Amino acid sequence: MPRYDAFLFDSDGVLVEPPTxxxxxxxxxxxxxxxxxxxxxxxxxxxxxxxxxxxxxxxxxxxxxxxxxxxxxxxxxxxxxxxxxxxxxGGRTRYDDVTAIAELPPNRGVVSNNHHTTVAFKLDFFDLGDLFDTYYGREMTVESLTLKKPNTHYLELAVADLGAESALYVGDSESDVVAAERAGMDSVFVRRDHNRDTDLSVTPTYEVTTLADVVALAE
Structure with missing residues (x-):
C-alpha cells in the first residue's frame, strides 16, 4: 500500500521562484x-x-x-x-525540477498563502495545471489573513477535495511545516537558494533539495 495517497505543494519557493x-x-x-x-x-x-x-x-x-x-x-x-x-x-520563473511531480501518483494539489487568483495564473502561465487535481490560495480579503498557514484551513479543504487519508505537504517555510503538523500530515521542507540557511524551530518529516527527491517518498 502506498505510503501517501495525496501530495500537496506550496507554490512560491517550491513550484515557482518567490517574489523579491x-x-x-x-x-x-x-x-x-x-x-x-x-x-x-x-x-x-x-x-x-x-x-x-x-x-x-x-x-x-x-x-x-x-x-x-x-x-x-x-x-x-x-x-x-x-x-x-x-x-x-521573466523576472520570476518556475523551478526546473517541477517536472518531477508528474512522476508522482495522481491526487496532487497546491496550497498557498498567495492569492487564489495568483496561484491560478501561475498554473496557467507555466502550463502546470495538468499536474494538479485541486489548488487553493487565499481570497483577497482581510479575513483571509487569519486563514493563512500555519492555519490548516486551506490544507483541509484540499485534503477533502482529494479524499485523502495520508497526505504529504511539501513547503519551503516553517509555517508550512507547522501547518502540516497541525493538520496531521507529514511534511517535506525544500531547501532552495532563498532558504538555504534557514534555521527551523520545528522538525519536518523530511528535508530535500529537489522535488525529484519527493518522488522517492511516494514509494
Missing part, C-alpha cells in the same frame, strides 16, 4: 499612494509587504486615517499586478 522583497515593497508603496499616503513609514510598508495580521493592518490604516478595507484592497490589487508583471517579464 523589492517588488513587494514597490507594490505596497503604490497601494499607499492610491489611498493618499505618499511616504509611508518604513515599518508600515514592511508590515504590509510581509505577514501582516488584521490587528497590525488596522493600526497602520488608522495611523493614516484610511479605511482598512480600502488600504487592503489597494495592497492586494497592486501586489497581484506586480506578480503577474514579474512572471510575464
Amino acid at each position: 522583497r523589492e517588488t513587494q515593497l514597490a507594490a505596497v508603496e503604490s497601494a499607499f499612494r492610491e489611498v493618499g499616503v505618499d511616504a509611508p513609514p518604513t515599518d508600515h510598508a514592511d508590515a504590509l509587504a510581509g505577514g501582516v495580521t488584521p490587528a497590525r493592518l488596522t493600526e497602520v490604516a488608522d495611523a493614516h486615517g484610511v479605511a482598512v478595507d480600502d488600504l487592503w484592497d489597494a495592497r492586494e490589487r497592486h501586489d497581484e499586478r506586480s506578480q503577474f508583471e514579474a512572471f510575464r517579464a
